[in-house]
Amino acid sequence: MMKKKIFAAVGMLLLVIGLCGAKSYMRQMKIRENEEVQKIEKQKEVAQERKEAMEQRKKQEEEKKQKAKEQQKIIKRQKKIQICIDPGHYSKKNEVYENGKVVYCEGNFTLQVAKELKKILEERYGVIVHLTRTSGNICINGYENLALDSGKISLRGEAAKGMDLFISLHTNANLEHANGVDTNRQPIGITKPIVIVNTVAMESKQALRVANAIGTSLAVSNAKLGISTQEKFHTVSGKDDILNWTDAYNDSVDKEGTVCARRGNNGDYYGVLRGASNVAVPGMIVEHGFHTVPKMRKLAADGTLAKEWAEADAKGIAEGMRLEEE
Secondary structure, three states: OOHHHHHHHHHHHHHHHHHHHHHHHHHHHHHHHOOOOOOHHHHHHHHHHHHHHHHHHHHHHHHHHHHHHHHHHHHHHHHOOOOEEEEEEOOOOOOOEEEEEEEEHHHHHHHHHHHHHHHHHHHHHHEEEEEOOOOOEEEOEEEEOOOOOOOOHHHHHHHOOOOOOEEEEEEEEEOOOOHOOOOOOOHHOOOOOEEEEEEHHHOOOOHHHHHHHHHHHHHHHHHOOOOOOEEEEEEOOOOOHHOOOOOHHHOOOOOOOOEOOEEEEEEOOOOOOOOOHOOOOOEEEEEEOOOOOOHHHHHHHHHHHHHHHHHHHHHHHHHHHHHOOO
């Protein structure tokens, strides 16, 4: 009887051990199964991440190609853009004397600015630039200097025929003894960029954008150089906002620059602008600052001003015409 009980106990013990082993085995199998599931899930995640990364790279490559294609289109378009730049007057015109010596000449200085501006527009933006003159003298259709600054001045604007824009570069002056001081010793407060547009430009959104952008850029530049008290430019949104130019506004002190128009008996008052209108080209005169301000003349003499103004003009043209650097 005792042996039977012992055998029964041993059998029970073995059964318990067997069951425990089975449970342990099952747990191990479950753990392994879970690990396999996690491993598979991880592999799926990695595969998905790789797929997404590849798709992202592909998308970026496509965007890059599209951007390059668009850039090429822009460059191609810009290479077709033609701008006519007119360095105002001619050599030795509008000279300023101090102690019997010439200290400034508008006709000489505008050519310096024009050459710098041409270089920037061509090299940076790929624009085709035509200058009405490349030296101190100007010659169009057999007419020269004085004739092209008076009776035949409209030929300068007409030289822009078939182009996208005409810009005549100038420096400003005031009436005799304006503001109660010597004519050529005006305070820096008189300095303000004035952009005078022709009748064609008044109807062009792009031309007004250019006028606004050039004026804004010049205002900032002039304030930075210390030749103006105003760093803001009053922009216009359409032809109804354009100011009618007057001597009073021109000679005013501490006023913002703006876009102006001036009409005459035959349309545009200024011959260069009338000429551009004759050939249906938007045109503008840019009065950068006043050469009646001593500090302006000093900066012009030391070579600082021509490059600064050319950069400001180029920035305005690029903004207004929505050009991009090559």
